[in-house]
Amino acid sequence: MAHISHPARWLTGLTLLLLAGTAAAAGLQNVRADRTGAPVFAFLFWNLFLAWVPYVLALVMTGLDRLRAPGWLLAGVGVVWLLFLPNAPYILTDFIHLGAIPGAPRWFDALLIGSFAATGLALGLASLLLVHHLVAARVGKVTGWVVAIGSLALSSVGIYLGRFPRFNSWDVVTNPHGLVEVITSRLADPLGNPFLLQFAVLMTGGLVASYLVTWGLSRALAGGRRTGVAQYGG
Template structure:
């Protein structure tokens, strides 16, 4: 009987993954309907963006699994860096609303629902991955560091979204084109107030991500046991210490 509570995190994760898969399938199904009715492969790029949104979720689970099994710290850092690098791809789909109304062939409300389904799925993947990483960091370094990492990741995520949408960099450009990426970053840092649009975008996107994460965190309090178990905590509701 003592092993039963330990299985709950696995069941919860399987259920969560199934839910996110269902959202992804529903989004792709909407896209398939549009392509079938219109006869043109418009908005196919959303499937690639959704695939990229899954990467931080999978990496977050890897971080939790390595931590849970007592794996080497360098591997944790490597997985954590990969997770942070790909994290902006998840909420990035929110910016795909700029394509709304630019591609004809379907009612505007349908395209809004289509993009919204992909954007919601991507945001859910990103926030869920951050919840897992947050708990792992908190378990290792304390609550304050956990929140600093969570908030800092969201702020960097907002910058990453800007770099992806406007200068058109990708996550892998950190390895394949670091000089161009660094040049743009240094140019912005040299005159931080010289681009009012960047400032507005960064503030608004950061606020949106922070508010979304706070809501997800509050809702996730009810799932604190399963998620905490990923980070090595074994508290079970109703069990005396």
């Protein structure tokens, strides 16, 4: 992975870019609400807020790594990060609402949902990039890639659980019995739900492809030099 010589400047630029995407998405929703008199897509604000959570947690992990925090503390924050990570690409599934809510041209609603979905996906991929770099620097490149790909595969299952059985990240605490019951029933008959398998495979493939592009861009922007990307601990 490539070395970033000014990680603070790089993170600041990345965060500002993500904030700009958030502002653009919010602006489109506000225009629609103003023209139609009803904020029918207001739920996208909540979805995008949840998409920011894994990115903020990745920044926290980066800061803890710079302070040489123990591995158990980083792992604890990492578990919470993984629980919230599916919320970022989850917004991609909000395209199911396209054409279902009248009041604006379909092309405008596609642009509106797309702006939220693209920003959410970018937040998730950016957070994964930070965590990937951190794990690779601490444990090794192979482990870094295992964590990255594994996180995307688990996120695909999380997106399914959120869109269809309608679970949330916090159900791990508020409704663990219901969540475990659904998961165990699926594991007991893994081939009994073809749609779940198809959804997980296609979503994982799309997310992995998107992440590989993100990873490649990070290398290009860093100048292609080797050693660890963003070894924030020095």
